[in-house]
Amino acid sequence: MAGLEPTPFIWFDGKLVPWDEAKIHVLTHGLHYGTGYFEGIRAYKCANGQSAVFRLRDHITRMLNSAKILALPCPYTVDELCKATLDTLVANKMESAYIRPLSFVGYGGLGVYPGDNPINTIIAVWSWGAYLGKEALDLGVRVKTSSFSRIHPNTLMGKAKACGNYVNSVLAKVEAVQDGYDEALMLDTNGFVSEATGENVFIVRGKTIKTTPLTSILEGINRGSVITLAKDLGYEVVETQFTRDELYCADEVFFSGTAAEVTPVREVDRRTIGKGRAGDVTKHLQQEFFKIVQGTNPKYQDWLTPYTF
Numbered sequence: 576m577a578g579l580e581p582t583p584f585i586w587f588d589g590k591l592v593p594w595d596e597a598k599i600h601v602l603t604h605g606l607h608y609g610t611g612y613f614e615g616i617r618a619y620k621c622a623n624g625q626s627a628v629f630r631l632r633d634h635i636t637r638m639l640n641s642a643k644i645l646a647l648p649c650p651y652t653v654d655e656l657c658k659a660t661l662d663t664l665v666a667n668k669m670e671s672a673y674i675r676p677l678s679f680v681g682y683g684g685l686g687v688y689p690g691d692n693p694i695n696t697i698i699a700v701w702s703w704g705a706y707l708g709k710e711a712l713d714l715g716v717r718v719k720t721s722s723f724s725r726i727h728p729n730t731l732m733g734k735a736k737a738c739g740n741y742v743n744s745v746l747a748k749v750e751a752v753q754d755g756y757d758e759a760l761m762l763d764t765n766g767f768v769s770e771a772t773g774e775n776v777f778i779v780r781g782k783t784i785k786t787t788p789l790t791s792i793l794e795g796i797n798r799g800s801v802i803t804l805a806k807d808l809g810y811e812v813v814e815t816q817f818t819r820d821e822l823y824c825a826d827e828v829f830f831s832g833t834a835a836e837v838t839p840v841r842e843v844d845r846r847t848i849g850k851g852r853a854g855d856v857t858k859h860l861q862q863e864f865f866k867i868v869q870g871t872n873p874k875y876q877d878w879l880t881p882y883t884f
């Protein structure tokens with residue numbers, strides 16, 4: 576995973592400011608208490624030479640739902656944030672990009688109650704290749720079931736892409752990486768498979784694809800795209816709970832997410848999944864997914880917001 580390569584501008588509360596000047600005070604509420612919410616979106620260079628953002632409106636709508644869940648209202652509308660995202664991509668002349676909108680409780684009081692503190696919003700864009708490594712997309716990743724459970728909705732609410740929620744993901748990710756794995760698989764508090772630290776999970780058996788129900792997971796946009804795509808390609812897709820022993824015995828396991836795209840899983844808890852490399856169904860879905868984001872499948876044109884600069 577590459578470090579952050581600066582781009583010229585970050586959108587900050589309505590203005591494009593130079594990357595190095597997009598700064599906040601160290602006593603910002605969100606820094607202390609994780610009071611904020613964000614999105615991860617990708618823009619791709621399309622086969623026709625244009626660029627397009629993948630499911631922009633769906634991501635921004637989810638961001639405003641995160642605001643609602645956290646009761647920390649975002650000062651901008653969906654339309655305003657969609658436009659700001661495109662403006663930021665254009666200002667930075669990004670042919671493809673990872674896009675990170677974030678709203679957070681700003682500087683003011685430091686009581687837990689956010690009070691009258693402002694809510695600040697930024698949109699940053701940068702180049703970010705394959706999240707789990709280029710070879711991960713071809714060969715698959717090695718995964719460890721975490722000793723940490725996925726957050727329970729009575730403690731933190733996993734449907735919000737809330738800053739504070741990611742302490743749970745960081746605990747699981749650090750444990751997995753320190754133990755020599757690429758990614759962590761988290762179970763819910765009842766012991767059923769939930770999701771990874773920033774990816775939803777699918778298992779394949781024959782022509783049937785299973786993914787976890789929405790109860791304990793972040794409702795991934797890519798999860799939704801994969802479900803739609805797989806059904807359109809004739810696979811049976813079932814949203815149902817399953818356990819890690821069922822996952823161990825699946826023909827294929829894969830992750831979906833904006834950062835990870837469609838990433839095969841080749842090993843879980845030192846058990847080889849299927850043939851120990853990307854399975855045929857995973858590869859099929861991955862290839863079709865990349866065709867869609869690159870604009871070569873007209874059926875899913877609605878998912879793309881083109882932009883030019």
Ligand SMILES: *Cc1c(COP(=O)(O)O)cnc(C)c1O
Nearest residue numbers: 773774775793795796797832833
């Ligand atoms: C962002 C995220 C996902 C993936 O969501 P996408 O909308 O597909 O990018 C899955 N799980 C968690 C915990 C996430 O934060």
